[in-house]
Amino acid sequence: MHAVRPILPGREAVIAGFFGLGHGMAFSLVLADMHLSTAQLSSSSAGFNLGxxxxxxxxxxxxxxxxxxxxxxxxxxxGRGVTWEGHEADPPRTPVLTPRGVNEASQRSG
Known part of the structure; x- marks a missing residue:
């Protein structure tokens, strides 16, 4: 939804930061409940992040x-004769195939 109509334009980094902070805190609480040693905690955290x-x-x-x-x-x-709606010489960046062009292409390939 944000890609179509930005909810908070220009604040994507702040949103991502809070999102990451929340997940990181939850992950750290799970690891703390496991009562791991410092070495085990470090390797578990590094393995998770690398994954x-x-x-x-x-x-x-x-x-x-x-x-x-x-x-x-x-x-x-x-290249097989598909026409670009209104732009035969210079196709638009996003292609729009016309029904006529699709029919012509299928007849030529078949």
Whole structure:
């Protein structure tokens, strides 16, 4: 929702900070209840943080690959005669396929 209409524009860092602070405090309370030694506490905290960072990196790589494949497919279809509504010479940044262009492309490929 925030991407469509910002609720608190310019305060994203503050919101992310409070969000992270709340989660960090909850995680620290769970670790404190486990009565771990200092070494165990350090390794548990480091392992958790490295796991979170690894998953974030994996998600970014997967999304980048998926969006790249999608965009490559759109450009490939354009080369097969798909028309861009109102912009045959210079396609817009966000492609809008017309029904006529889709039908022409499917007839040519089949």
């Amino acid at each position: 979170i960072e690894a998953m974030q990196l994996l998600l970014v790589l997967l999304c980048t690959a998926a969006l790249s494949a999608l965009w490559t497919g759109i450009l490939h279809r354009r």
